[in-house]
Amino acid sequence: xxxxxxxxxxxxxxxxxxxxxxxxxxxxxxxxxxxxxxxxxxxxxxxxxxxxxxxxxxxxxxxxxxxxxxxxxxxxxxxxxxxxxxxxxxxxxxxxxxxxxxxxxxxxxxxxxxxxxxxxxxxxxxxxxxxxxxxxxxxxxxxxxxxxxxxxxxxxxxxxxxxxxxxxxxxxxxxxxxxxxxxxxxxxxxxxxxxxxxxxxxxxxxxxxxxxxxxxxxxxxxxxxxxxxxxxxxxxxxxxxxxxxxxxxxxxxxxxxxxxxxxxxxxxxxxxxxxxxxxxxxxxxxxxxxxxxxxxxxxxxxxxxxxxxxxxxxxxxxxxxxxxxxxxxxxxxxxxxxxxxxxxxxxxxxxxxxxxxxxxxxxxxxxxxxxxxxxxxxxxxxxxxxxxxxxxxxxxxxxxxxxxxxxxxxxxxxxxxxxxxxxxxxxxxxxxxxxxxxxxxxxxxxxxxxxxxxxxxxxxxxxxxxxxxxx
Amino acid sequence: xxxxxxxxxxxxxxxxxxxxxxxxxxxxxxxxxxxxxxxxxxxxxxxxxxxxxxxxxxxxxxxxxxxxxxxxxxxxx
Numbered sequence: 170x171x172x173x174x175x176x177x178x179x180x181x182x183x184x185x186x187x188x189x190x191x192x193x194x195x196x197x198x199x200x201x202x203x204x205x206x207x208x209x210x211x212x213x214x215x216x217x218x219x220x221x222x223x224x225x226x227x228x229x230x231x232x233x234x235x236x237x238x239x240x241x242x243x244x245x246x247x248x249x250x251x252x253x254x255x256x257x258x259x260x261x262x263x264x265x266x267x268x269x270x271x272x273x274x275x276x277x278x279x280x281x282x283x284x285x286x287x288x289x290x291x292x293x294x295x296x297x298x299x300x301x302x303x304x305x306x307x308x309x310x311x312x313x314x315x316x317x318x319x320x321x322x323x324x325x326x327x328x329x330x331x332x333x334x335x336x337x338x339x340x341x342x343x344x345x346x347x348x349x350x351x352x353x354x355x356x357x358x359x360x361x362x363x364x365x366x367x368x369x370x371x372x373x374x375x376x377x378x379x380x381x382x383x384x385x386x387x388x389x390x391x392x393x394x395x396x397x398x399x400x401x402x403x404x405x406x407x408x409x410x411x412x413x414x415x416x417x418x419x420x421x422x423x424x425x426x427x428x429x430x431x432x433x434x435x436x437x438x439x440x441x442x443x444x445x446x447x448x449x450x451x452x453x454x455x456x457x458x459x460x461x462x463x464x465x466x467x468x469x470x471x472x473x474x475x476x477x478x479x480x481x482x483x484x485x486x487x488x489x490x491x492x493x494x495x496x497x498x499x500x501x502x503x504x505x506x507x508x509x510x511x512x513x514x515x516x517x518x519x520x521x522x523x524x525x526x527x528x529x530x531x532x533x534x535x536x537x538x539x540x541x542x543x544x545x546x547x548x549x550x551x552x553x554x555x556x557x558x559x560x561x562x563x564x565x566x567x568x569x570x571x572x573x574x575x576x577x578x579x580x581x582x583x584x585x586x587x588x589x590x591x592x593x594x595x596x597x598x599x600x601x602x603x604x605x606x607x608x609x610x611x612x613x614x615x616x617x618x619x620x621x622x623x624x625x626x627x628x629x630x631x632x633x634x635x636x637x638x639x640x
Numbered sequence: 641x642x643x644x645x646x647x648x649x650x651x652x653x654x655x656x657x658x659x660x661x662x663x664x665x666x667x668x669x670x671x672x673x674x675x676x677x678x679x680x681x682x683x684x685x686x687x688x689x690x691x692x693x694x695x696x697x698x699x700x701x702x703x704x705x706x707x708x709x710x711x712x713x714x715x716x717x
Contacts, residue, residue, distance in 0.1 A: 474690050477683040496664040511667045512676040515656040520684050523691035530694050 170335070170640050171198055175633070178244060178338035178392040179419075185243040188232065192243025196225040196287055199245040202336045203289060206639055210312040210321070212330035214250045215258070216290040221245070224287050240399055242285030248341040249325045250291035251298060252278050253372040261374040262294040262324070264307040265494050265501045275372030276407065277341055277383055277400045284399045289337055292327025297491075298343055298376045299506045300324055301351050301577040302561050306503030310558050313355060314636040315602050319555050322355035322576070324348040328386045329356035334639035339387040339396055345376045345483065347580030349384040350592035350607060354550035357594045357603030359622060359632055360386045361393040364613045365587035366411040368397075369404030377486040378409075379525065380479075380584040389632050390593070390622030394418035397615060411613070418616055422623040427461030429621065431608075432543035437469040441552035441578055449596035449604040450549060453625070457547070460624050467541045470534045472582060478524040478531065479585040480512070485521045488513025505566075532586040536611070545617055549579045550592045550605035583609055591618040594631035603631075652684060653677060 173181065173190055184190045200218050207213030228243035251261050253271035260266045278288065293311045295304055303311035303326030311326030313319040314334040321330045325342025329352025332340050342349040344362040353360025361384045368383040375381055385396035398419065403412040433454065442450070458464055487510045488495070495514070499507060540546050553575050561569050583590045589610045596604040608618045626632050657668050666672070 474686050477686040478690070480679070480683050481687055492664065495667050499664075499666045507667075508672070508675060511672060512680055514664060514667055515653055515673070515676060515680045516684065517652055517656060520652075520687050523695070524687050526695055527687065527690055 170635070173198065174335040175635075176338075177388040179389070179395055181338050182241055182244045182395070185228070186232070186238055192225040192228040192287065193222065195243070196221055196245050196289070199289060199337055202334070203247070203331070206314070206334045206336055207331070209638075210314050210317060210330045210334060211309050212293050212311060212327040212334070212336070213247075214260070214291040214293055214308070214327065217257070217288065221287050221289045228285060228287065239283065239285030240395055241281060243287065244285070244339070245287050245289050245337050246281065246339050247289040247292050247331055247337045248278070249294045249328050249343060251294060251343055251374045252341065253374075254278055254288070257291070259291070259374065261298065262296045262305050262308065265498055266374075271372070273372050276369040276404050277373070280400050281341075292325075292331055292340065294326055295324035295348075296503055296506045298324040298345060298348055298374075299509055301347055301573055302556070303352065304505070304562065306505070310562070312558070313555060313602070314639050315357065316600065317638070318559070319557050319602060320355065320561055322352035322551070322555070325352050325386065329353055329358060329360070332356070332358045332386050332388060333636060335635060339385060339392050341383060341396070341400070342386055343373065343376070344382045344384050344584065345380045346479070346584050347577045349382075349386060350550055350580055350590055351576060353386050353592040354594075354605035354607075355555045355603060357597075357605075357631065357634060357636070358386055358388055359390050359393055359594065359626075360384065360592045361397060361615065361619070362583065362590045363397060363401065363615055364411075364589045365584070366409055367401050367589070367613065367615070369402070369407040369410040371404055371406035375486075375490055377483040379486060380483055382584065389626055390591070390619045391419060391422055393591070394422055394619045394623070413613060416616055418619055421616060422620055424620060425461060426457070426621055426624045428463065429461075429545070429617070430463045430465055430543040431457060431621070432465050432467040432540050432546045434467045434469045434539040434546060434548065437472050438548055438552070438579060441575060442549060443553045445554055445598045446549060446552055446604050450606050453593075453595040453606050454547065456625060456628060457621070460628065462621070464547070465541065465543050467543070468538050470531075470538045474527075475531055475535070475582045475585055478527050479581055481516050481520050481524040482585070484510065484513030485516045486513070528585060528587070532588075535582070535586055540611070544610075545614075545621060546609040548607040548609060550607040551576055552579055554598045554600065554604070555602040579607060588612060589615045589618055591615075591622050593622045593625060594634070596631060597634070650681070653681060
């Protein structure tokens with residue numbers, strides 16, 4: 170494997186900028202890996218070889234001519250098949266949308282284009298972004314690059330696989346209940362769900378509009394910082410996107426975390442932990458403590474109501490998006506996904522509005538109990554060791570749903586609260602599968618989460634590990 | 641009257657099913673309703689009771705956009 174693939178995205182951006190490697194050369198390497206490993210792990214929907222190589226050559230010419238270079242000039246990326254690009258099919262992992270041909274381009278892709286990034290193609294995802302494991306009845310299950318018999322996490326499964334297997338240097342996913350953080354955690358990379366409204370969702374296939382967030386997946390926290398800096402900010406195409414200024418998330422990455430207070434809620438989150446995950450989390454806390462952070466034990470309010478309100482919102486909003494298809498093409502959904510959306514047909518408008526109204530109250534309760542007077546919250550990412558595909562598909566439906574619920578148990582509520590969350594690689598299980606922790610911050614405090622993640626990654630190497638099958 | 645549902649949640653659910661019959665008859669098939677009904681009923685009850693208990697009725701339920709706007713202005717929410 171070429172040493173260039175050991176670089177994170179910022180490293181390769183610097184190398185292209187400085188002329189140490191050409192965009193064409195690194196793109197050629199990535200395209201070959203997408204062809205070979207993409208098929209092996211079922212990570213890729215479409216490869217745009219010709220367009221990507223052409224853009225790479227143009228990037229090299231622009232550099233040679235001394236033109237201004239963007240923050241991602243000549244860097245090979247690829248994204249979940251949920252973002253519109255005019256003239257490129259976008260199926261959202263669904264049979265129903267197999268022929269969908271957008272006429273617009275998602276704002277986030279426009280911003281990456283403007284920063285000079287190269288788009289190598291579209292990546293595998295769960296049907297309509299509805300699975301935390303990467304399950305897709307129509308296009309096959311995504312496979313974990315650390316062990317193909319295991320799930321890669323979803324719904325941004327192809328994003329997690331492709332970055333972990335060094336097919337591309339970064340990727341965008343969407344996160345409605347953990348869909349960026351789950352594949353990041355299970356594939357051993359870094360993933361950020363920003364504060365709701367931090368990133369425009371214009372030109373992105375919706376699942377649940379008031380829970381959906383777009384976020385980056387990269388090898389490192391500094392990769393996520395650069396990607397967020399590029400894609401965040403107000404957008405005339407999305408009136409809901411926050412107008413508050415976008416900081417340079419990389420600018421303060423190197424600052425000390427000494428004295429930063431990190432809450433470690435006990436109870437609810439502890440109850441779910443498997444021993445190997447618990448050990449990795451305790452070791453991660455020791456590292457953060459050694460870096461000077463202050464770890465404070467806190468509690469958690471009753472999460473049953475949060476789970477209920479979250480479900481009312483997600484199912485209702487999804488049912489509104491899918492109403493016509495549910496009526497006209499119900500047979501074209503997988504049964505698992507259709508069943509989850511159908512629940513939304515049976516909540517009344519009053520319940521939906523109450524579930525929305527409770528967000529303010531329940532978020533305040535959660536922050537008071539879990540964060541207390543701290544600056545960030547330390548949580549498990551996925552509380553169990555990554556399950557096998559068989560454990561989530563070939564058992565009774567009740568057993569499968571139980572495992573699936575455990576996978577996303579520590580993440581769903583963060584979307585309901587609209588808070589930012591960062592998944593950080595923290596170890597490997599005895600079976601060689603990645604383990605991660607999650608940092609949750611106050612609204613719009615992504616910078617602190619990224620700083621903590623960066624400090625942790627400066628003294629650990631979990632995020633640099635490459636799956637043996639992809640080496 | 642004895643056969644009519646008495647529980648408010650059940651009445652709501654039946655009304656919702658009825659309202660969906662015209663637009664999505666297959667999703668309203670009894671076996672599919674039966675599959676989602678337990679979860680929907682529990683969630684309905686939890687949210688409804690919490691709303692009655694926790695929301696100040698002098699301050700009517702706001703929209704999510706309204707909440708977001710106030711949220712966005714405060715990093716210390």
